[in-house]
Amino acid sequence: xxxxxWKLPGDESPELVLTERKSHDNVLGRHARLFHNHSSGALxxxxxxxxxxxxxxxxVSDSTTIWSDLTHITFGALSYQLQLDGANDSAHRGRLTRYxxxxxxxxxxxxxxxxxxPAKSDYIHKDYVIKNAIGHGSSSTVFAGEHIKSGNAVAxxxxxxTRQNAGPIEREIQMTAFLGRHHSLCHLIDGMSPNGDxxxxxxxxxAFDEVYLIYSPLVTTTxxxxxxxxxxxxxxxxxxxxxxxxxxxxxxxxxxxxVMHRDxxxxxxxxxSWNPPQCRVINFGSAQMGINSNDVNVGTTPYCAPEMxxxxxxxxxxxxxxxxxxxxxxxxxxxxxxFCKQPLWWGHEADEYVLDVMKADLKSQGGAPLxxxxxxxxxxxDDAELRPCAKDARKSLDNWHGPENQx
Numbered sequence: 001x002x003x004x005x006w007k008l009p010g011d012e013s014p015e016l017v018l019t020e021r022k023s024h025d026n027v028l029g030r031h032a033r034l035f036h037n038h039s040s041g042a043l044x045x046x047x048x049x050x051x052x053x054x055x056x057x058x059x060v061s062d063s064t065t066i067w068s069d070l071t072h073i074t075f076g077a078l079s080y081q082l083q084l085d086g087a088n089d090s091a092h093r094g095r096l097t098r099y100x101x102x103x104x105x106x107x108x109x110x111x112x113x114x115x116x117x118p119a120k121s122d123y124i125h126k127d128y129v130i131k132n133a134i135g136h137g138s139s140s141t142v143f144a145g146e147h148i149k150s151g152n153a154v155a156x157x158x159x160x161x162t163r164q165n166a167g168p169i170e171r172e173i174q175m176t177a178f179l180g181r182h183h184s185l186c187h188l189i190d191g192m193s194p195n196g197d198x199x200x201x202x203x204x205x206x207a208f209d210e211v212y213l214i215y216s217p218l219v220t221t222t223x224x225x226x227x228x229x230x231x232x233x234x235x236x237x238x239x240x241x242x243x244x245x246x247x248x249x250x251x252x253x254x255x256x257x258x259v260m261h262r263d264x265x266x267x268x269x270x271x272x273s274w275n276p277p278q279c280r281v282i283n284f285g286s287a288q289m290g291i292n293s294n295d296v297n298v299g300t301t302p303y304c305a306p307e308m309x310x311x312x313x314x315x316x317x318x319x320x321x322x323x324x325x326x327x328x329x330x331x332x333x334x335x336x337x338x339f340c341k342q343p344l345w346w347g348h349e350a351d352e353y354v355l356d357v358m359k360a361d362l363k364s365q366g367g368a369p370l371x372x373x374x375x376x377x378x379x380x381x382d383d384a385e386l387r388p389c390a391k392d393a394r395k396s397l398d399n400w401h402g403p404e405n406q407x
Contacts, residue, residue: 034046043071044064054073054075055073056071070083129146132144140160143155144218145218155186155214155217159210159213161209161210172284173213176188179253179257184253185253189215191211191212191214218272219282220272222268222271223243226341228341232341237367239277240338243278244279244339244372244397246277247279247334248331248394248397250281255389255391258291260291260323260324261281261287268283270282294316296309296311296316301348301349303333305329306349323384324390325385327390328379328389329379329384329387340358355380375393378393
């Protein structure tokens with residue numbers, strides 16, 4: 001690409017001209033330029049009138065923001081591949097998040113590059129086409145994918161397997177197989193090693209490297225974006241109440257099978273679609289068969305019920321324990337965050353002070369339906385016996401929610 005030396009007003013600079021040989025490159029009379037925005041870290045593609053380009057398989061005839069880490073642009077006879085340096089990937093996503101907040105973009109406005117058209121970065125692994133990354137964890141990356149024969153969209157989690165997480169990976173496989181299919185859960189439909197071997201000896205031996213876990217349906221996001229400060233409306237609370245109800249339905253099903261999830265939090269509550277709202281419970285790496293335990297080496301601390309962190313401080317010999325009501329506390333905390341639009345501000349156990357602030361927020365913000373507020377308060381009870389079970393919690397919203405949520 002040719003470069004252009006002048007600086008734009010504001011924080012866009014420098015300019016890159018897509019071609020300096022318009023006649024030779026079959027773009028005679030058509031002009032397109034790339035501008036870098038320092039505030040967001042994004043590239044902006046500007047096209048002159050009556051010009052067009054193809055960006056990741058989509059025709060663009062005006063101006064567009066390039067959000068993804070890997071982007072393909074076709075302009076006349078030219079083809080460009082733009083890739084962000086992987087070392088700056090996390091910082092890049094952080095800048096885009098700040099840009100989203102500054103410009104008031106909602107979860108529906110923010111482009112989520114999931115089902116991109118086939119690109120040079122796509123590759124085939126056994127029965128699946130693995131596309132671009134849509135999520136990252138400490139030891140895993142989640143990719144959008146497609147089953148080759150059926151064409152169904154799937155999520156493919158590539159996990160670096162270590163001696164520390166080999167147990168949770170095997171537990172995830174066992175639990176999802178035991179729980180079977182339910183419309184409020186994401187399903188593990190396949191598991192493979194890097195060479196394409198299915199489950200079996202590979203998953204039980206000492207070869208600690210990588211595992212591919214394939215899930216359906218492909219989810220676009222989680223509850224996390226709903227926890228960020230921002231405007232609310234009646235429509236917003238309607239969406240939140242519906243996905244809350246569906247989450248309770250999923251937890252009710254899990255508990256009916258004699259299983260505790262033990263890591264309910266916004267990041268493990270996935271959203272398949274916003275219209276209509278569809279929520280799924282995911283990630284069973286901390287789950288346990290049986291609804292009583294004294295294992296404290298599970299869960300995420302800010303969402304752990306009081307009986308869990310008290311047990312952690314007292315030790316297993318104290319005779320203390322917990323049951324499935326820990327999931328109800330965690331979903332109460334998660335619901336508080338989306339209805340009050342509160343990020344994770346406490347960062348430690350939800351002690352008495354934290355719970356008092358949460359209950360005060362519910363009262364002062366007051367936009368959520370009253371029965372939802374009452375339910376969340378009951379879920380945040382310090383005494384596990386005072387928290388409703390998942391079935392009762394779900395039923396308490398049935399009258400407001402109506403049968404439409406059951407689809």
